[in-house]
Amino acid sequence: MAVVHPVIVLRNFTGTCRRHCERTGQQVPGAGTLASTSPEWSAPTVMAVRNVPWWGLLSSGAAPVLMVGGWTAATSLQPRPVDPMAQTVSALAAVGAAERWVMTVTFLAVGVCYIVTGLALRPAGAAGRLILVAGAGVGMLVVAFPQPADGGSLLHAIWASAGFGALAVWPVAAWRRGPGVPWALRPAVCAIAAAMLVLLLAWFAAEVVTGGGHAGLAERVLGLAQAVWPLTVVLSCRHLARAAVQPPAPPEPAAA
Secondary structure (H helix, E strand, O other), rough: OOOOOOHHHHHHHHHHHHHHHHHHHHOOOOOOOOOOOOOOOOOOOOOOOOOOHHHHHHHHHHHHHHHHHHHHHHHHOOOOOOOOOOHHHHHOOOOOOOOHHHHHHHHHHHHHHHHHHHHHOOOOHHHHHHHHHOOOHHHHHHOOOOOOOOOHHHHHEEEEHHHHHHHHHHHHHHOOOOOOOOHOOOOOHHHHHHHHHHHHHHHHHHHHHOOOOOHHHHHHHHHHHHHHHHHHHHHHHHHHHHHHHHOOOOOOOOOO
16 A cells, blocks of 8 residues: 555645635635635645655665674774775674674674665565565575684575675566656666676675685675665655655736
8 A cells, every 4th residue: 555644745735725825815715625726726636655664764774884884893803904805794704703793793783674674665566675685584694604714604605695696686676667656666777776786796706706806895895785775765765755745836826
């Protein structure tokens, strides 16, 4: 069901109608009057637009902040210098890393933010929301299979890859069509967003496989992009919902 704000719409319409009548010297209509107060001005059209609740805005905004803050704090707590260009953020939560709990908690907190955002993104397609939530849940499993002190972990790589993959393709399944669709959920925009995220994922994978020396940079850019896009979608949805409940101003009375 579409979430409309009837109280806000009625209040805005009533106030605008009263001001128009006072300027033109017309009688202010009583409550419940639906007729236009002027032949030149009709009641505003209300567009039913699904909105994202405030807690969806909070979760989507918190994800990139927690991610950057988490890996920054974890890096500063390491006794030896960390090369963010080469070392991945998973190394900050690896077995034997100093204060590894910081990055572990960050992984969990960001995953929870994604799940909450997926539940709040009512204007998006159900399939895209499901992929976002599932990707977050799968990605959180990396904390149960941390990287060892030396070498790699197959299970860690599997869950991390599945999470990254889902967070890269969810925009394709979230698009909608119609006049009341937020710009970030339009098919072309969703396709471009997914393509960019997939390209970043491919870059990260290539760095890991080839040992190019920039796996840390690629992972950080990918992770930040995947965290920022849900926030972008939420902001576009809330902007459209606010615009939909603003009635047009009545025309100014003609000069005598």
